Structures are given as structure tokens and as C-alpha cells.
Amino acid sequence: MAILQPLIDLAEVCYAQGIRHVVISPGSRSAALTLAFSRHSGFEKHVVMDERSAGFIALGMAQQLSQTVVLICTSGSAAYNYAPAVTEAFFQQISLLILTADRPQEWIHQLDGQTIYQSEIYGKHVKKSFTLPSDYGHKDARWLINRTANEAAILTQSKPFGPVHINIPIREPFYPGAEEELSPSSDIRVIKKINAESTLSVETWHELLNDWDDAERILIAGGQHHNSEELNLALSKITEELDVPVVGDSISNQKGDQSFITFQDLFLADADTEKLRPDLLITYGLSFISKAFKQFLQKNPSVRHWHISEDSHVVDTFFSLTQIIPVAPEYFFGNLFEQIDYQLFVQGSDPENDSSYKRTWNGYNLKAQSLSTEYLQNLSVLNDLTSVNLIINSIPAGAQLHIANSMPIRYVNALGNGVSHLEIYANRGTSGIDGCVSTAIGAALVNEKSTFLLVGDVSFLYDRNGLLIQPLPDNLKIIVLNNSGGNIFRMIDGPASLPELDNYFETRHPFTAKRTSEDSKIEYFQAMDFDGLKTELLKFLKTDNIALLEVFTDPAENAKSWKGLKNYIRSNW
Structure with missing residues (x-):
């Protein structure tokens, strides 16, 4: 040995x-x-x-x-x-x-x-x-x-x-003898690297502030990012006091300000995009979920685009990148507000950017929110959309919500600020369905927080081997939306109209999560209708141990309600 x-x-x-x-x-x-x-x-x-x-x-x-x-x-x-x-x-x-x-x-x-x-x-x-x-x-x-x-x-x-x-x-033999003890060498050398925070010089700040002053329409957009109180405080000050709209998907974890733009997924397809086009776009974080938002910025590129990132890769998602600023978002936006606020104080002036630009974004956001609320209030049938809306509004504030890919993350993102009371996580690095269950299990093992996973049936079945570990974390609760297949293909125009939809895209199946729950000794609940969901959800949330709630929905009804939401907003815009 x-x-x-x-x-x-x-x-x-x-x-x-x-x-x-x-x-x-x-x-x-x-x-x-x-x-x-x-x-x-x-x-x-x-x-x-x-x-x-x-x-x-x-x-x-x-x-x-x-x-x-x-x-x-x-x-x-x-x-x-x-x-x-x-x-x-x-x-x-x-x-x-x-x-x-x-x-x-x-x-x-x-x-x-x-x-x-x-x-x-x-x-x-x-x-x-x-x-x-x-x-x-x-x-x-x-x-x-x-x-x-x-x-x-x-x-x-x-x-x-x-x-x-x-x-x-490793060569054999690699098993120690019974008498051998494993202990590290006495002369192990440990090499340490000192961490240094990246900052910007005074000259660089002057150049950036000059560009800021030249822009009338300024838009800040956040991609996937962990929940950061420091960052959210800085963004709140910027949007409230400098009249700059701040946009973010659910995975941006932008919280704390009611004027943050969160319903862009629902209104950008019907908005007058020329009124929303920015002169200066400032982005931070990783991926964006909203396809409508990405297409809007790609079709309406800003004159200048700053991306705040300490990554060495050049990421030009919106075809408009002009400046990479290699600092932490917390540092950048905190200092940006302080410098502009001080400059305005010294000059005794108001911000020079177009304040009506923020009002335009807010107007669209509030209208989409109102129409979405109206539509959901008129739905009484159990489907994925109504289930997700009820579930996320029932999860206690401060909990973590891990969301699987495919339709669950799209439902949550469309519901805008409905998740502002939660920490949101999703595997949007590659956006695959594999590993969603296991990631939530790993998180719950170490975070000491109430942790929820919202997952579709295919993603759940694909990754249920994560439940083989012992012991499973008691602070984890799993919600499975079971529509008996890959329901997203019914929502997409291409495969939705094909005769091969059932067998080759949705891959219909008869499986449930019940036996998996029994094998893993997970307390199991199920809901087959809307009243049943309300009753079972209350019992599910009160359990002290790991639990699983399976909600059974009809794929055709899911497609009808999802497309109906988009059509309702479009027809009442």
C-alpha cells in the first residue's frame, strides 16, 4: 500500500x-x-x-x-x-x-x-x-x-x-492489508492562491459614465444568478431612483422591488417593440429562459451592450455586445448607483435618461400581469398551469424551489413575480431533463432549508436513481406533474401537428411515481382533480419528512390552457 x-x-x-x-x-x-x-x-x-x-x-x-x-x-x-x-x-x-x-x-x-x-x-x-x-x-x-x-x-x-x-x-495491489493504517505524509506541501476582488479604475468609470449619460433608453437584464440581497438592493435603487427598467427571468432571482419586469414572456410578442428598444443594454448572469425576450433583443439590438461577467468567454447572445466588464455584478451595480447618485447630487440635477422608457416597460408588465391573473381566475379545471400556479403560491416564503426543464420551468417563468418569495434553481447550463431530481437531493442534503422540486413525469422517471441514496433528506418535497409523456411537444407547432406525436415525441407511458415512493419510503400523495389538489397539497405541506405529491393532468387540456393563456393576452391587448 x-x-x-x-x-x-x-x-x-x-x-x-x-x-x-x-x-x-x-x-x-x-x-x-x-x-x-x-x-x-x-x-x-x-x-x-x-x-x-x-x-x-x-x-x-x-x-x-x-x-x-x-x-x-x-x-x-x-x-x-x-x-x-x-x-x-x-x-x-x-x-x-x-x-x-x-x-x-x-x-x-x-x-x-x-x-x-x-x-x-x-x-x-x-x-x-x-x-x-x-x-x-x-x-x-x-x-x-x-x-x-x-x-x-x-x-x-x-x-x-x-x-x-x-x-x-492505479496499479494493483490497491487494497491495504488489515494491519496497514492510512495516514498522510508529514511533508505534504499545500499551495494557496490569494483571492483578489476585481475592480475598475477611475478612468474606466469615467468612460462608462459618459456612455451612460449619452443613452436615453437604458435597460438592465439579469440571466441566471443566485439570490443576492446586495445585488437586488443595488438594482432596486437604480430602477426606483434612476428610472431604469430591470428585467429578469425567474432564475435571475431578482427580488425586493415591485417594479422589476417579470412578465416579459407574456407581453413581448404583442408589444410595440420599437418603444422598448434600448440604447444601452446592461446584462449580467448566465442563461435567459424567455425565448420572446431573446428574440426581442436580437431583432432590436441596442447601440451599446455591456455584459458584466468575470468569465473569459465572449458571450454575444443578443448580437450587440460592445463591452465586457470583468467584475462581480454586486460591485458593478452598487458602485454604478453610488457614482451616478453622487454626480447628480453635486450637479443638483435629475437623471438625463428617458424616464418614460421605464413607464412604458412597467405599463406592459402590469397589463400582462393583470390579464394573466384574469385568465387563471377563470380556469377551474385541473391542468399543469393551474396546478403550478396554486403550488407556487402555497409554498412558504424563503423556501427553495428547484424546477425541472421542459414545461415546468416555462410555466413558472410565465407566472412572473409569483415566485418572488422563493429562491429559484434550475439546471439551465445545458437545459437537459437529466439530473433534476438528483440536483435537488444534493441541494437539500446541505442547505438546511425547506426545499421543493417541481418536475415533470418524464424527468422524474429518467432520474429516479437519485432516490437510491440513504438517508434521503427530510427537508425535500417533490411535486411531479404527470401528464403521461413529454407534454412540451404538444405545445410546439412542429411536432404538435404530426401523426407521430404520441409514439415518437410525447412517448406516452402508463407509469406513476407511487411505487418509486414506496420503494424509497417516501410519503406519497396524489391529486386527480382541482379540489383534490387543494386538499392533498395542504397535507403534503404539513409533513415533516420527505414527501411526494403527484398531480395527474390531461395533455390535451394542458396544451389548451397554455395556448389559451397566450391567446387571451393577445386578444385583450
Whole structure:
């Protein structure tokens, strides 16, 4: 076992770098790694047998903790099963350190079991990929492993955050004898990186403020972002005192101000977009959900577009990018308001931007909100839309709501400020349906908050292996919208009119979540009509343990109500 000492030291380096959680999937080739971390008293260990679920559970943990989480798996296809979670973490900028055990290099493609090409297996979807030497005898090899462990941990925690991969070829024997103790070397070297906050020079601020002064119509738009009180306070001051509209999808977590624009999904298709076109667009955060909003800005590009991001990638979603400002949004908007406010105070003047521009955005937003409320109040039939509206308004303030992709996130986004009392999370890095259940489980394991998951039946069935872990978190409650298939294809004009809709797109099925709940010892509730939903929802919310509420809806009725909402707003605009 002495020849595997560098792997024991690797675990100690991870601990010294501040890592505290490790998600382990059982395997033989990874035994030395598993034992190095499992016998270290400083780590919280989580065992997940399915690597695909394990990856997303680790992602959910890292998302909540804002800390790196380690993933450990054996060689072969196990490593590939991490790929969906790794790509999501990359585009969502979440810190994972992936440790994949491997066969020694000379055994690749030699018909040896569980042997595939693992070096750089995740391609461009990691910040960096390393492969360790398989022989540790020479001092340079031990030096390389120590240096790599430090560099990999540092990279996961350097902005932009993201996953890093270390592939680790391991020779037999890799099981210790009964008498052997695992302890780190006495001379482990830990390399630290000092974090520095990015700021802007006085000269840069002057240039930006000159551009601000030249713009009459200024629009701020937030993509996916964690809930930040500091950021929301700064944006509230800007919109209230400088008359600048602030737009955000549900995943932007913009909260605290009633004048934030949240119903853009419902009104932009029918609005006079020329009146809403900005001269200066300021964006921050990651992806946007609203297709209507993206198309509006692409068809009506601003003269100037600042994107606030510490990412090195050039992201030009709206075909208008002119300036990348590499600072944190909290710093930028907080300082922006202070500098403009001070400038106006010294000059004794009011803001020079067009205040009617904000009133126009607010007018459209309020009208869409009013029409949406009218429409929903007139619906008494149980369907996905009415269910989601009732559910999100019943979840207690301050809770977390994790939302699966496909239709659930679209329903929530269309309901605007209906989720302003909740923290919103969704896997919008790649926007896949895989991993939504496991991500919420990982989040609930570490966040110590009431955590809810809103998920469709296909997404739930696809990822139910996440429920194999023990124990499951008691603070998690799952709501499954079961319309017996991929209902989104009934909402899209292309497949909705095809004769192959049922078999090849919606993939109709007879399965429910009941037996899965029974197998996982999850308290189960179900609703078949609107009155039943109201009754079962109250009981569901009162439970102290993990619970699942399954709401059964008709796909045709869902399509009718969803399209009806859009048509109602259009016809009454």
C-alpha cells in the first residue's frame, strides 16, 4: 500500500484546500481513492451507486455551498456517466473536482475489463484535465501529483468556477492489508492562491459614465444568478431612483422591488417593440429562459451592450455586445448607483435618461400581469398551469424551489413575480431533463432549508436513481406533474401537428411515481382533480419528512390552457 501514498496525500491536499464533501460511487479500481477519503475524518462522505445521479447530487451540493465537491468513481463507463453533470456544472459555473480511477496506460485497448480512453474524457467541458502517472517511485512523480492536486483544487475555486478532472491510473495491489493504517505524509506541501476582488479604475468609470449619460433608453437584464440581497438592493435603487427598467427571468432571482419586469414572456410578442428598444443594454448572469425576450433583443439590438461577467468567454447572445466588464455584478451595480447618485447630487440635477422608457416597460408588465391573473381566475379545471400556479403560491416564503426543464420551468417563468418569495434553481447550463431530481437531493442534503422540486413525469422517471441514496433528506418535497409523456411537444407547432406525436415525441407511458415512493419510503400523495389538489397539497405541506405529491393532468387540456393563456393576452391587448 505504500506505493499509493500519493493518493492518501491527495485527499489531505483537498482537505487543506477547504474541500469538505465527497460523493463516492463504489468500485474496485477506485478503492485506494475511496479509502483515502473515507478514512479521512475531515470529509462528509456521500455514497451514490449510480454515477449519473452521483454527478448531479454533487452538483446540487456545490451549488448550495459555493464550495468544491469531490466526485470519485471507478474506471471505464463509470467515468462517462458523470458527463451530463460535468457539462451542466461547466456551463453553470459550479465547482466540482472529478477523480476517475483508471487502468495503467499500457492496458488501454488491450481487451482488459473496464478500460476505455479516459484521459480528457470530458473534452472542453472542464476547465482543465490532468492525468497522473501510474508509478509513484520517483520523487518527480510524487512532486507532480502534489502539484496537480493543488492546481486542480485551486482551479475549481478560481473565477469563473467550474469542474476540473484528474484521471488517476492505479496499479494493483490497491487494497491495504488489515494491519496497514492510512495516514498522510508529514511533508505534504499545500499551495494557496490569494483571492483578489476585481475592480475598475477611475478612468474606466469615467468612460462608462459618459456612455451612460449619452443613452436615453437604458435597460438592465439579469440571466441566471443566485439570490443576492446586495445585488437586488443595488438594482432596486437604480430602477426606483434612476428610472431604469430591470428585467429578469425567474432564475435571475431578482427580488425586493415591485417594479422589476417579470412578465416579459407574456407581453413581448404583442408589444410595440420599437418603444422598448434600448440604447444601452446592461446584462449580467448566465442563461435567459424567455425565448420572446431573446428574440426581442436580437431583432432590436441596442447601440451599446455591456455584459458584466468575470468569465473569459465572449458571450454575444443578443448580437450587440460592445463591452465586457470583468467584475462581480454586486460591485458593478452598487458602485454604478453610488457614482451616478453622487454626480447628480453635486450637479443638483435629475437623471438625463428617458424616464418614460421605464413607464412604458412597467405599463406592459402590469397589463400582462393583470390579464394573466384574469385568465387563471377563470380556469377551474385541473391542468399543469393551474396546478403550478396554486403550488407556487402555497409554498412558504424563503423556501427553495428547484424546477425541472421542459414545461415546468416555462410555466413558472410565465407566472412572473409569483415566485418572488422563493429562491429559484434550475439546471439551465445545458437545459437537459437529466439530473433534476438528483440536483435537488444534493441541494437539500446541505442547505438546511425547506426545499421543493417541481418536475415533470418524464424527468422524474429518467432520474429516479437519485432516490437510491440513504438517508434521503427530510427537508425535500417533490411535486411531479404527470401528464403521461413529454407534454412540451404538444405545445410546439412542429411536432404538435404530426401523426407521430404520441409514439415518437410525447412517448406516452402508463407509469406513476407511487411505487418509486414506496420503494424509497417516501410519503406519497396524489391529486386527480382541482379540489383534490387543494386538499392533498395542504397535507403534503404539513409533513415533516420527505414527501411526494403527484398531480395527474390531461395533455390535451394542458396544451389548451397554455395556448389559451397566450391567446387571451393577445386578444385583450
